[in-house]
Amino acid sequence: MAPLERLLRLYLATFSALIVLASAKTFVSALHGTEEHEGQTLLLVISGLEILAALGFLLPRTRSVSGLVLAFLFILAALIHGLHARDVPVALLVYLATTLFLLKATHRPKSLACA
Secondary structure, eight states: OOHHHHHHHHHHHHHHHHHHHHHHHHHHHHHTOSSOOHHHHHHHHHHHHHHHHHHHHTSTTTHHHHHHHHHHHHHHHHHHHHHHTSOOOHHHHHHHHHHHHHHHHTOOOOOOOOO
């Protein structure tokens, strides 16, 4: 394995682990929230989906779909923050950019078989 490919795999694994960690923290926080509010269920759904997508992002077979799901969730979270708090956390944009970069950098086109 080439050094660049090894570095990309390490970066992808680190990124996925950090997304799982951050999303698990959000999930647990929403699960044990002291006040019942409308956003609590949405936080549980989004953070749960982020965990699943980040784990799927590690596997080559599910990376494309999982990456697109992650990108969608980061855009959704940015929109919700923007509408609700009138502020978009820059971290969400970094997560989105990183996801798109890793999707492109690790994409392996299927070779065409010659008949």
